[in-house]
Amino acid sequence: MDEVLLSVRGLVAGYGQTQVLRGLDLDVAPGEIVAVLGSNGVGKTTLNKALSGVVRVGAGEIRFGGERIDALAPPAIVAAGLIHVPEGRRIFPDMSVQENLELGSFRRGKPNRAANLERVYATFPRLRERRGQSAGTLSGGEQQMLAIGRGMMGEPRLLILDEPSLGLSPLLVEEMFALIGRLNADGLAILLVEQNVMQSLAVATRAHVLENGRIVLSGTGAELAQNPDLEKAYLGM
Amino acid sequence: MFSPDIVIAAVLNGLLTGAVYALVSVALTLVYGVLHIINFAHGAILTAAMFAAFFAHQAGIDPLLSVLFIAPAFFALGYAVQRWIIGPASHGDDRNILLVTLGLSIVIENVLLAAFxxxxxxxxxxYGFSVVDLGFVFLPMPRVIAFGVTCVVAALLWALLTRTDTGKAIRAVAKEKLGASLVGIDVTHIYAVTFGIGAACLAVAACVLLPSYYVNPRVGTAYVLVAFTVVVLGGMGSVPGAMIGGLLIGVVESLSGLYFGESLGQLGIFLIFILVLLVRPTGLFGARA
Structure with a gap:
């Protein structure tokens, strides 16, 4: 299985005494979009934070490109090319759009900063228009573009997108999923963590449903979309 | 009423004093803005730096020269104190940090007391008693130098924060810690760098202050009380606010000394302080609540 980019085995993580993830297995191969679905509070964001080193891993192992990363701090994980675009965007509000993007290459991709900036601006022409504006004054959709653009600046080998469609209007949600498809078509592996089930399944190569810190259903996007258990699992019945 | 010449002289003298207030306040507000802590050890670090400058002078090195190695040494000291004492001892709890810095200030002051x-x-x-003659007013040379050095430090700080990746990382951590971690910024390192910059600013302030001032183990306290006022007045965490606020407080102190009498000079500071907070509770440059 050296074709696997990200491999998670028996992952246990949480906050203090509270266990959120209770033994989770997951693989992402190069070029795939893997969707992780589930309702609020099942551990989706904790999974992302454990992968990016923000939340300490209690047990289990995470391998990225063959190397163990579960004991590494966030800067080392970013340096390896696993880049997490967090829920709620977490942009730097009083810095300009361009400064936000430049900081995306703080740890990785610095030699190609100018070229990558051009690429992000080509993907998001709106960001180019607003390059000098404070990021905090952007609309929600623009802030989400900025967060993804900032992630792309670090030349990700795997991009984790945490709820990229959250808080966007239906039209923008369509655009967001189209964008995710385009990024992936260029060869980028994506771990997509979403509440938006049907649209996620439509773009995903494979998908997993998370419930109570464990994966309860897995399959290709098309299989899961047809699976009558999906609704049950998703509603926690 | 006083003649315009006397008033202008008072304003200029106030600006010169205010520059040192600004420098001490910038250090305090930067640490607050990034680490979100009130550094109670601020005054003690200033005092320690003044002792360093004093003994460098005893060894024959003028403070304007010794600043070139005292400032880097205090940067390193500040970095180490935050990274290996304050950070680990506080376990990320703001109340602990407060007490750790308070404890640190007590330790530093008492070590200085025991030693000196x-x-x-x-x-x-x-140049201690030299003056700069502007035609209508004489300005004391040590304070003119202090003003000039403060301007240079402010310009350097501005360039650092807006032009370098480290400076941008400092601003990023100040507003969005998680976002900063996720682009690979080492938050612990940036905290220590910021604390180090604060200590280095204090070292510069100490070196320009010493020629026209004095040093004893409690000397920092007086400056820090003013610095706290300046930081709140300028807006907590705002670097431009601390610069302008420092100069403003210097002028106010000087003018109220002129009008109310020298011993009541500080009265004006707190009057202005209360007035500004009544109108703008978040300070002159603070974000609106």
């Missing part, structure tokens, strides 16, 4: 007793010391420099 409570004697007040001052130094003689060749």
């Amino acid at each position: 007793r409570s004697d007040t010391r001052s130094i003689d420099v060749p």
